[in-house]
Amino acid sequence: MSAPNNSYDPVEVTPLHPDEVARMRDEALRAVAEAASLEQLKEVRLAHAGDRSPLALANREIGALPPAARADAGKRVGGARREISEAIKARQAELEAERDARVLVEEAVDVTLPWDRSQRGARHPLTTIAERMTDIFVGMGFEVAEGPEIEAEWFNFDALNFLPDHPARTMQDTFFVEAPSGGPSNMVLRTHTSPVQVRALLDREPPVYVVAPGKTFRTDELDATHTPVFHQLEGLVVDEGITMAHLRGAIDAFVSGMFGAGLKTRFRPSYFPFTEPSAEVDMQCFVCRGASVGNPDRPCRTCGSEGWIEVAGCGIVNPRVLTAAGVDTERYSGWAFGLGVERTLMFAHGVSDMHDMVEGDVRFTSAFGMEI
Template identity: 75%
Template sequence: MSAPNKSYDPVEVEALKPEEIERRRDEALAAIAEAADLDALREVKVAHTGDRSPLALANREIGALPPHAKADAGKRVGQARGAVSQALKARQEVLESERDERVLVEEAVDVTLPYDRVPRGARHPLTTLSERIEDVFVAMGYEVAEGPEVEAEWFNFDALNIWADHPARTMQDTFFVEGDKPAGTGPEESGVVLRTHTSPVQIRSLLDREPPVYVICPGRVYRSDELDATHTPVFNQVELLAVDEGLTMADLKGTLDHMVQSLFGEDITTRLRPNYFPFTEPSAEMDMVCYVCRGESVGNPDRPCRTCGSEGWIELGGCGMVNPRVLTACGVDPEKYSGFAFGFGIERMLMFRHNVEDMRDIVEGDVRFTLPFGMEI
């Protein structure tokens, strides 16, 4: 591009020749008319109206013309560019209209179809029951504690007074996790297990907190069981731990009574039967009076009870006072503090509360099982 001069003739500039401007305009109009969709039209717009388009480059040449030649050249280029812009706008309106009509047909929704063709879902009853149990104890001042499902043997066994020769530590009862170890050794020597109960969370709670400690520990646990009507290798437990000064079995009994009355009814009572657990001393099995027959089926053949087998009591779980060895392992002075603990399976409680006869129904995920339980908030 050269500086303005009076002897410059625009006709001699190729890009500003009338026939060249008309040719560029006609090419642009033809390309616009051939654009089949909005994407193609955008490409045409860049090619024929962009900064490097022929008409744009011709417009730049006008600045080098002498004053008497600028008006005529500018008029020709401006008219050509205006025609291209109008054609682009008109073609865009047509293509947008076609697109909208096509979308209305292709993406049409029949709002008259039934809204409930897909069945409503429901929260799993194990979830709602677990949360309900947590609410009972949170209202009593307990804290919900959680821990890892892949656990070290020390937390799962040793700290709970379950020694190396205990049957629970064999591969027939426990899932061991293979790790880095010498060749020829078994997975049971890896020192890592899938937790067999939520008691390791109690140990971690004692190590992380200063007494008094009041925690409830719900969670998933693993044992080497076959899946059948009453067993599953993966199930849910909830355990409770209370450690404070002066706690006794009477406190344990009162806590158990409050729990079953909150979940099954105000007239439900519990009883304790002597038992043995390594981590509690003394230990007991906890039974509650049958919430269906209230014990009236005992010795009454005219009124049998399928829920309790006409025994009048239902076994719910194990409990007892925390073994002093467990307190010592966690750095708690057993001379100053005492504690109680209990645990039970949430699946078993669900089966009791709702007369579920087969545990496989609980774990198979069939919506026909979960839907009748509905939604609890």
């Protein structure tokens, strides 16, 4: 076996030669000093202080040296790497300070500029009043229910006792959704929120107490009192022993909560396919409280001096609707109502033109405040 090579001179290993170590160190320090940005400094760190840098590779050569030669080589390489590391830290501090100073200048905000040139936004008054209407019924113990805006004809018409030849099914009133294949379609943009009644009964076991706010669609022209896209608030109660008296009580509670206490209501006979008997609900004008009727000296723009305002349609749920939803009509009965959100907004705040609600003019919405 041969003896260890104790005469091995580490100076003869090129990467460990003092001049070569000094050259690699000086090259790294020069690159650090020339780095003009944090991104460039990162590249310099990888090139001259990373695991594949020249000094890191030279450091690996030390392990092959005789024990007597390792100490000097380690001090030489370690000292150079330490100088580079300290230089990088110092340069990084300088570049970060320059960056922070630049940001303060470039992103400075002149607080003396006018702040109110752009008005603050807020939710649309239709949204806030619909939530207010909903909250009144939630306070009575109702649950909020939802349904799709693109609805099957069965939910929108058949289950609600609309006969096949009912005028509401025609293109004069309903938006039909074209089938992807171009063939006949049984999907429509829902014309009312009443389909949620059926869905609620299919999803829940009686007793059912739900209120369903939502968007609806009909082929109306946009004018002062009509819009093809409008909002309704549907209410449904199905339980044992439900009568018209319970419906009257709920309507009275809504009118008091929405327009003020002490207002009278009245029911007028009407017709809806999904309720029987059916009624239109009028409330006493909350502005004149009937004092303008027959009194030309006190005209009322809100009710047209009639003393009453129509607010809803309602009635006892038709047994055919309950049967379609699988409800035992011998045991359960119910009532339903429908409120117009736009109509309620018009009455509550004196809005006279539907155009104001849909055109997005901030001057209209700002009048209602920044309620969120």
